[in-house]
Amino acid sequence: MATRLRSEFMSALNLVLFGPPGSGKGTQAELLRDRLGFVHYSTGEVFRDHISRKTPVGVAVEQYVVSGGLVPDETVMAVVSAFLTDHAGRSIVFDGFPRTIPQAAGLDKVLAERSAAVDVAVLVDLSDDEAVRRLTSRRQCRRCAKIYNLSFSPPREAGKCDDCGGELYQRRDDSEAVIRDRLGVYHSQTRPLIEFYEAQARLTRIDGALGRDRVFEVLSELVDGLKGR
Ligand code: ADP
Numbered sequence: 001m002a003t004r005l006r007s008e009f010m011s012a013l014n015l016v017l018f019g020p021p022g023s024g025k026g027t028q029a030e031l032l033r034d035r036l037g038f039v040h041y042s043t044g045e046v047f048r049d050h051i052s053r054k055t056p057v058g059v060a061v062e063q064y065v066v067s068g069g070l071v072p073d074e075t076v077m078a079v080v081s082a083f084l085t086d087h088a089g090r091s092i093v094f095d096g097f098p099r100t101i102p103q104a105a106g107l108d109k110v111l112a113e114r115s116a117a118v119d120v121a122v123l124v125d126l127s128d129d130e131a132v133r134r135l136t137s138r139r140q141c142r143r144c145a146k147i148y149n150l151s152f153s154p155p156r157e158a159g160k161c162d163d164c165g166g167e168l169y170q171r172r173d174d175s176e177a178v179i180r181d182r183l184g185v186y187h188s189q190t191r192p193l194i195e196f197y198e199a200q201a202r203l204t205r206i207d208g209a210l211g212r213d214r215v216f217e218v219l220s221e222l223v224d225g226l227k228g229r
Contacts, residue, residue, distance in 0.1 A: 013038075013091045013226055014116060016098065016107075018193055019124035021182045022131035022138070023208040024215060027147055028124065029095035031216045036223060039087055042095040045145055046079060047071060048171075068173050068181040070099060070189060077106045084110055099190045104197070119226050121197035124215065126208035128183050135179050139168040153212070 015038070017025040026042060033040040047065050050058030057079065064071045080097060098104040111117050126134075137150040143166025148155050155161060159168050173182065197203040206218050 011091075011227055012089050012116070013119045013223065014094070014111060015092070015223070016094045016118055016121040016197075017124060018096070018099070018121065018190060019208060020126050020128070020131045020186045021179065022134040023124040023126040024134075024212060025095050025124050027212055028215055028219060029093045030147070031212075032093045032219065032223070035216075036091075036220065038091045038093040040095060041080075041083060041087075041092055041097070043071075043076060043079065043097040043099075044095075046083075066172055066178075068178040068185065070185055073100055073102045073106065076103055077110075080107065081110050084114065088114060098193065101192055101196055104193055118197075118200075118202055120204055120222060121193065121202050122219065122222070123194060123203065123205045124208040125205060130209060131183060132176060132179050135174050136176055138174055139170055141166040142169050143167070 015032070017029055019025050026044075029038075029040045029042065032038040044065075047058070047061045051062050051065060052058070057075070061071045061075060063069075076097065076099075094107070098107050107118065134149060134151075139148045139150060139155075140146070141148075141161035141164065144161060144164045146161055146163055148161075148168060155168060160166070161168060173179075194203060204222060206215055208215060210218075
């Protein structure tokens with residue numbers, strides 16, 4: 001038993017997915033969870049949940065999330081540290097975190113304190129025009145958070161989630177003006193992560209325009225390679 005637990009612990013991976021809003025990282029993270037057993041950790045989802053429950057964190061972050069700005073690094077790091085404490089030893093896909101250099105350095109630090117590290121940081125890249133096109137037709141389930149796109153992955157029944165029957169809605173930050181602001185924030189704050197992870201030799205780039213299934217194939221091969229190290 002001890003040996004089995006030890007080997008499971010040793011094979012736990014920490015995978016960072018980053019890229020512009022609309023690049024499909026949330027969808028890929030869902031696939032990594034459903035097909036490869038990762039814990040899907042989306043800071044955006046965590047904040048939306050706090051906002052809908054009107055918790056103190058939700059009240060503090062709402063203004064940033066609704067306007068497309070970034071939640072302050074200290075708030076984000078406090079939420080992430082608590083999450084890591086609860087999920088020690090599991091393979092995790094970080095979706096939408098880190099989003100700034102201080103967050104990336106903070107993640108390295110909290111993982112190192114747990115004798116772990118980021119195994120790979122994957123940039124899912126996409127042009128701004130394609131991101132806007134995708135996000136304006138994005139819809140999400142209010143109940144289970146599954147993501148749909150009215151153009152290329154619509155639900156079977158309009159307005160209703162295929163999986164749980166929940167109501168589909170458009171995120172408040174998916175209007176064109178807010179999307180443009182989020183892209184601006186992405187270019188100035190998050191794209192510098194490319195050099196950060198390149199300097200650590202941990203960066204892999206995938207073309208987000210390849211489509212959901214092809215992107216997932218590339219990711220699965222990457223995960224297989226890391227597990228076989
Ligand atoms: P997307 O990647 O599609 O823009 P997310 O669901 O990842 O959407 O994030 C939605 C919003 O939540 C962001 O615009 C930002 O306000 C906030 N947020 C999420 N993750 C972070 C983070 N790591 N740092 C700061 N703010 C964040």
